[in-house]
Amino acid sequence: MDPVQSWLTFAIALVVTAIVVVAIVIVIGLALTTLQRRKPALGHLRARCRTAFISLLGVAALWGVMAATFPLTGWLPGLMHLFSVVMIAIVAWLLVCGVYVLADVSNAKYAGAEDTIAARRMRTQMTMVRRLLIVIVVVIALGSILMTFPGIRTIGASVLASAGIASIVAGLAAQSVLGNLIAGVQLAFSDAARVGDVVVVEGEWGRIGEITLAYVVVDIWDERRLIVPCTYFTSQPFTNWTRSASQILGTVAFDIDWRVNIAAMRVKLHEVLEGTDLWDGRSGSLQIIDATGGFVRARSTVSAADSGKLWDLQCLVREEMIAWLQKSGNFSLPVTRVQMVDGEAMDRKLSRSGPKAADAEAERDNSGMFSGSPEAEARGSMFTGAIAVQEREQEAAAEVAAEAATEEMDAETSVPSQAWQQVPPPRPPLPQQSTEQLPPPADEPGPDDTTR
Template structure:
């Protein structure tokens, strides 16, 4: 028993010593890497330390904004690291820089308070394990990155500690140096001097005059887009060359999008400076609209060129075209899909680069690639499956544009192959839209996989008395006289069925393609039926009825023979 208590006490002592050693090591590590060491006197100390709270990043930003809104710019200057300024200028320039920074933050920064750390060491919680910095103390935090004249400017917080003083969070010296340039680019515009004070109050995150100006600006942009749309159409109607006219006509709407987005960008850069929430939403949307408009314009021009090539080289596509021509048309559609993929990829890269999202999303995307793969696989299973099936068709070519196929009882031509669906044109000019994934998973007949020839079958039901030898000669004469029947040596006839009511006769003729074969088979059937109707009407199918007769008497052969003769006449 004593041994048990002795071992338990020894175990607790070892655990206590280990815990204290680990805590001491953690403190030593925190003191060496969780802040920037500065010299004594490098940081301005406020007279009233109770009102100036700078222990955490969230506290620093919140107090700075609150002080600048109240006009206490001298106190707000204590949240700036002015160590790069000469000491004699810090007291004079500090309040001015604090006011300018507050205006820049108001116009450009939409603060994510939940994401702004409330810990002195700014450590990310372990729950965010997809971030490489999770579980580690941080000594600087980036709030906003903007680009001006090809150079990056950042609003950033840093943690600083002077000897014998607590560590504090301040706006970094680099941020202080960037304030004048940021203020010139995003500060108040000249027209704001004439705005009444009543319209400068905050309402729902925006100022009152912004709520009035945004609808006016949207209406002006809509009018500009309509004007560009009309001008492009007016210009396209006066172009003589069909290819250029078609390309310009198709680009009317995307060009209007580009014009509207560009005008809005110019208004934001030069004339109007909205608050942070509006700017944060408008700039990415305008950038996406502009990139999308340029991409769609380029795609429309490429489509016009490809259509022109198709009409000039191939013409209208159906199964009468050669295999090489249908291969060319299918390859043109495959090129278009590749171009679309490249344009979408380039557009995504441009948007991410312009919005400076690579730095913040790169590690997260790499670390969470498995999760994203699962989510995309579940959410986009149908779309991705159709796209993969479309690429499978483009590579393996089980069907081509213009192929004649029989799909689920419908005889149709493959008119178009898109990313997610196929468009089939039936013989009676109907359009069947089939998802690509569903199409490749179902059996179908491709009558043009080798060539367009097809052996058409004409089936006729006639009475037992119909003579196949006579009809065979008639069919051969009719088929050989028809210009659309090829390979006369393939002509063939046979009785393919026999029933109680009659017999089934089949006639076979080779035709150059399915569409010609359909019309030819109708024509041959009509001529065969006309011959039977005029020359052998007794060959039409007839119904036979067997009547009940009384038993014949023995020895009365004359009466029995007469009765059989009358019955035969009645049946006829």
Template structure:
């Protein structure tokens, strides 16, 4: 029995495989410890090593087996199929390793730039670039890995050659069909590099106010103020205009409009605005004022400007100022609230004039 096993053609190959796999796992163990220690000062690389460590436990034994099977005699039965299957597994595992490496590096970069702080402009810039570029790179790696696996099959190469023979027509058709995909891919790269929008930016798009909640490889998710979600393709933000309230800073200047009678004195209103704004925690201390900006035949338009740290605080501050001014005028100057005037003397004169005109009309005979 022992002699039959020793004389089997596959004995030497399997013996080499049984030795190579534990050696590969030992290399993984030692190499992992060394890399963990070396990359500790660099959070991004350290995160990448941690993310790749479980997958590398599969890749290294497959590499060892590939070397063993390549060194085996070519006349062994089924050696071609074994080599092909091992190669497919290695390509799949290597693709998985590359995806995990990109994901781990991106996570390490994001850990160094937390965006849940008050002044998060730089962090949001890094977050947007990292996520979009990482997703694009992972998509390209997956496509490349799938293509490499297909190219290991002779039939796939023959199909590719036949497709190349009619590449003119097929290229035009494929280009037209894939236009939205490629436009979104290019738009994603433009957004990552030029950054017209970032994660957590406040936008006004299609008449809706909301924050950028997520940027994927094909679309942008906006969280509207009433918790709805607005989904827009990436190409929208390259081709169409929109408002970005936090492009360079989240600070905003809010405006409040109040209408009052011409008899309303302005100095008490200015004093009340100063009291309201300075007592409001939403005010950032930069600026406020009150001015008469327009007039009509019945009222004057009073505008109050005040600043806040972000759009949400600006909205709350505007509401407080508006409510405070209305309450002040109702309490102290109710006679100067906007109202429709009708002069009684003028109405009587018009009635007498109409009666005189009626009496002046000659009656028919």
């Protein structure tokens, strides 16, 4: 065939194919517009899949024209491979759009409804299912594209042979990723936390704005964003204020004086609650919860339909009650009382009281919790009473005491081993005289006196 004629045939085929594709797109668009009035779900299909469907139709028509009429036959193998890769990508794109259509149709059922538990559950589950399906479609598309290359198919056989080792290595490397993935799926289907729930995480109060396969986004009340891993909600405790219902209770505390009129304060509280739409009518009470430290603490309990209205209601009640306390008189506000005493006058008063005061002071000092009265003594004996000792323990104690006394006596009476060297030698005895040479005593008569 003449090359010019071949190119002319190819051009005519392209024009005819383009006209056919445009005609098909127009017809399908008109049909969807007509059917959309009776089935609003087709509107989501048209909005999501229009571009992907036109691309798929155009690439498929061009692929057929190129395979049938392209003059350069040597380029056909490469072009056919390119078209196959593009077709796989467009099909994956169309499937992803279909997943979004399913999510939009399911969420559209609760679009006009209130923020209920069922709506939050459906949004959370569909978000998680949508993300999982998109990941699966993308992985399959990438695998299909890679398998179109002959070299990749050859490598794939050797990779499959070592799939066991590869799976172990991949599991260890992606342990945290897989943990977050499983935690995200568990979080979506366990109703522990849903998109739109009011939670307190790490001391921050906010609403769950997004749940992904790896993390959870918490929209904090001051427009900050707290990013928390999915595993946090499955392993750490957190507070969910809308787990079973959006209704919630709150308290407002006041420190007031002892002389305040509690009945009038309750009347004013009910007036404030009845005059606002923030109160849902379930709870509105005022109680005294403490009366120490020189003032009285009153706590009002109020209720609202959700946490946001409760915050505004608490602020409103606090402001209105403070204004009423200010207008009702200074006696309602907490005060610190100090008693001024004249020291000289107090001394004179104590001196006049005399013995009575002294007796009272002695009586007060002598009486106590565990002494000073028979009842106190009996009470004290429970803690300080004698403990009974067994006979063996008494005998052992007596033997130890006897041994100690014996050792003490031996220590006192014992003489040091060197004491004999310090004793002086005995003196020699005096010479003895005979009784014949001794003169007679003066009071006894001699022989001469008797003869006389």
